[in-house]
Amino acid sequence: MIRIATFNVNSIKAHIVNVTNWLKAAKPDVVLMQEIKTTDDGFPRLEIEDLGYNIAAVGQKTYNGVAILSKHPLTVEQRALPGHPGDEQARYIEGLIEVPDSGKGKRTVLRVASIYLPNGNPAGTEKFTYKLAWMDRLRDHAASLLKLEEVLVLGGDYNVAPADEDVYDPEGWRDDALCKPETRRAFRSLLNLGYTDAIRALHTQPHLYTFWDYQAGCWQRDEGLRIDHLLLSPQAADRLSESGVDRDPRGKDKPSDHTPVWCELDI
DNA sequence: ATGGTCGTCCCACGA
Numbered sequence: 001m002i003r004i005a006t007f008n009v010n011s012i013k014a015h016i017v018n019v020t021n022w023l024k025a026a027k028p029d030v031v032l033m034q035e036i037k038t039t040d041d042g043f044p045r046l047e048i049e050d051l052g053y054n055i056a057a058v059g060q061k062t063y064n065g066v067a068i069l070s071k072h073p074l075t076v077e078q079r080a081l082p083g084h085p086g087d088e089q090a091r092y093i094e095g096l097i098e099v100p101d102s103g104k105g106k107r108t109v110l111r112v113a114s115i116y117l118p119n120g121n122p123a124g125t126e127k128f129t130y131k132l133a134w135m136d137r138l139r140d141h142a143a144s145l146l147k148l149e150e151v152l153v154l155g156g157d158y159n160v161a162p163a164d165e166d167v168y169d170p171e172g173w174r175d176d177a178l179c180k181p182e183t184r185r186a187f188r189s190l191l192n193l194g195y196t197d198a199i200r201a202l203h204t205q206p207h208l209y210t211f212w213d214y215q216a217g218c219w220q221r222d223e224g225l226r227i228d229h230l231l232l233s234p235q236a237a238d239r240l241s242e243s244g245v246d247r248d249p250r251g252k253d254k255p256s257d258h259t260p261v262w263c264e265l266d267i
Numbered sequence: 268a269t270g271g272t273c274g275t276c277c278c279a280c281g282a
Contacts, residue, residue: 035282061275214282
């Protein structure tokens, strides 16, 4: 069994204590991290390596930045989403992980990507155009990855609330870039390639939020959105045993505004 | 309540 989590940490430097406390409690084998908001020189590498993780990161000063943590050997396959040379925004990293089989010493290869999809607000500006173009590129790349027929997890902050049941106030958020029909259609077309949403595969209840704005007591009132997702290839979905949203980190002191989503695969 | 909160970095901007 291998446990994989995605977590938008909203600055790894500002929230390192919260993150390491969560790593110690949840013990994920693989973490797909977003919004590290630093380059390599500022990344608190030792604190995380001390907990037994290998680290691969694509950083950026002030904004964005993604990373993969893995307790098993990790090699980097992509440091950017293909299709836009010269794009400076650090929003994609993809790696291969060698997972030792619980049985006869056989090894399974797991491919993962950490995705920080553009927010896109305000809708109707070049920011929204960039978001939709980025989603087009992601779909193209996700389609080509499926041909490899690997155990594959595309996890991250998608900045997409797939349906009204994923939003505390669907009417109020209707025109937001996270909820616009074009955004939801692009997300569905990604799923329709053959990916499985690890939460929705096992849970039917609405309001499984992963993000709560810092403002206006949103956390206390459970006014959130489900925008962090783990998308599984068929080979990964066949191995899915459990999934969930870990609300604990969001309730601690100095939290990120997101909380981790996790799944377990029988490998 | 012509705002409410964060992180980054020093001035607003992004979320």
